[in-house]
Amino acid sequence: MKAARLIRVTFSPASARCQAYSSESSAPATDSGNKKHYPLVVIGGGAGGCSVAAKFCRKLGKGKVAVVEPAEYHYYQPMWTLVGSGLKTVDQSARAMETVLPKHCEWLKTRAMEFIPEKNIVHLQNGDQLNYDFLVVAMGIQLNYDKVKGLLEALKTDPSVCSNYWRETVEKTYPAIKNFKGGNAIFTFPNTPIKCAGAPQKIMYLAEEHWNKAGIRDKTNIMFNSSLGVLYPVKKYGDRLLEIVKERHLTLNLKRSLIEIRPNKKEAIFQKLDEEGKTETYKYDFIHVTPPMSAPDVLIKCTNLTDPTGFLSVNKNTLQHTKYPNIFGIGDCTNVPTSKTTSAVAAQCGVLEKSLVDAMAGKIPGGKYDGYTSCPLLVGYSQCILAEFDYEGQSLETFPFDQSKRRRSMYHVKKDILPKIYWNVMLKGHWNGPQTFRRIMHFGKDR
Template sequence: MSTVVPLTRLTSAAIRQSSGRGFSTSRTSHSKKHYQLLVVGGGSGGCATAAKFARKLGKGHVAVVDPSEMHYYQPMWTLVGAGIKTLQASGRPMQSVLPRGCDWIKDRAVSFDPDRCTVTTGSGEQIGYDFLVVAMGMQLNYSQIKGLPEAFTVDRSVCSNYWSETVTQTFPALEALQQGNAIFTFPNTPIKCAGAPQKIMYLADHYLRKAGKRDNTNIIFNTSLGVIFGVKKYAERLLDIVKDRNIQVNYRRNLVEVRPDKKEAVFVDLDSPEGKTETFQYSFLHVTPPMSAPDPLRQSSLVNTDGYLDVSKETLQHVQYPNIFGIGDCTSVPTSKTAAAAAAQSGILQKNLQAVMSGGKTQSQYDGYTSCPLVTGNNKCILAEFDFAGQPLETFPIDQGKERRTMYHLKRDVMPELYWNVMLKGYWNGPALTRKLLHLGMSK
């Protein structure tokens, strides 16, 4: 069991030595299996963090542990599923997005020993670290739904934009749809990009109307939540949209089984004390799977009771181990899990980790900023931006709750370039400065 350590103390000789070095870029006596900074996870938060510190610490002092051959810009998958972008356009080789001077340990982390400052990989190698950043993202748990993932192969009308193996199945399924129920789901767990399950729904509605098939199709959104969106301002606008487009929304419904042979989807009524189920016939089914932090992290001593990396929501520093920080979806930070949140967190993490490496204390605080571009059609988007309290924190001095073509092009054309060329290279910490400038320096 882990020992609780005051955040003002460093816990090992290795950490004390590293604190004295600060950001020296000179060669050290580190072996290939020990790094001043070890980043577990090569997603958006992991790459951005590695880029920032590889420049500071120098070659051979930073490593990223990740087994993936490809790095995907997953926010693009909504557009891939709608036939607007290709899967190929959303990905680049992992080697090409990792920073120079950073070692790539092409393996998965299987266990953590924070008391000994080591991470063990799938091959059995133990990697030592002075400081650790956990950026493992979310795990997709399709198998928690009976009949999945097998149904994706058996029935091509079952699809999911959340997995690279199935996102290319979504648009062909829409093209094949002629009539019946098109069902979109939202699970009873935290998920990455909470707006994505309904973004594809609006794009499907747009396509079906354009193809002349909407009158024969019922669009149904079965969500485990009690509201359509967690921020009141944007929820009110979305309710107007679903009403105007004749989309049926069923709240507190959680998908538990898919029966591809009968084209049936079974949902539990979460408000029913006896766990009452409802069965829906489908002609098209888009599944958003239950998600969690990855199993190796959940099985470690680093998580809270909900299974997420236990960090301070303001400083991103682990509550027990001061040489460990977290970023992105796998953390306990109570905000929507998006690439925009990881970008804002990356600047806070950089300042606080740098301070601790230099023997100081954390000072910068994260305000919970995140963003969700709610695509509501092939040329319409509501740019939702908000903080920990669910209050709008909008970048532009206009009402971002309105559907706008400009915000759609921002989502489709600008954000991918910003991601590949600025964020992953460690230069983008979110729009806070831009917001201040556009609002003439006023607090917003």
């Protein structure tokens, strides 16, 4: 019998590129391959990687930018809440990688395995060695389903266990919602940094509306079990969401971290973060799990590049590495202290472009990222709260009205407009966030 393999999932920033791999495939790169040099190497073909590559292919010319990306398909992961609620299909969230990468880049269809920043070298899984003048790390965030005992087995065997964060399981969510007949429905938020802090509760509001229309709401106990001490970390929007939780009689259990699922007993075990060593056991008839996440393992191993948590250490204003001036980072793999969302990546793209151009010219990087991020918080099948804020948690709203209110118009922004911007503008390097539109709508002011 073969030994069991560790299965993890790696996501690229914002696009949520999903690539399962095993410990057997992550052997160190060898030195037997080719040595190649590029003025700019981009690690990752997600939203940040594609956008940066598109910008600099236009600046540097054909063959001057290499993108290291093993995946065949590029996914727009913000759509997966809509897939999980039956509003979209997973195929609508996908494009072939070759169609979204800029045509003048060199696509290296393999995985980065080792960074040697002192020598400007990246070793690849295929054995090749890359030398670079400048490096952009856009590796995304790693999903660690294996960190919750029993979760991988439950996802495979129990139809009532689902997760919108993985390509392999997102299509389980809507059938699980439709087939639910009442009982305990649990939605979780892990005790780690995650991609889009609003996503774990968006699917809860959509499921609640579905069950209400199906006539089983009175037989359903809906729980949001979160490791956080608040429902949502930005107070303006958190207060509005708390009103919805109370209005719909949802149960909010804070400081609870999922550590085990027992599918044979239909039990979920949560650690009580405010009581050391204490756990709680909940029976479930439906459970949507947001997995623990981390920086990718290969990045964590290069401690010269990372902070103590394993994320790429960059200046939060310029996105330049804090130690190596020819290295920059973008998106979920970095330690910038803001929510990890597609909109954050978009705003970072413009800043990184300016900073990197300055660095290439031998100047001090002049980009300044204010921490802008956005989260379209779906609270129903026709309502959305459009949260936009900065590093300080202060609102940076684009439209000239209070976006903390539930609006149908913002629902259509999320469902219909943002995907078009993503595929047709952002990935081509032409979208740096809504700052210009915000200033127009606020008569020249930034808020």
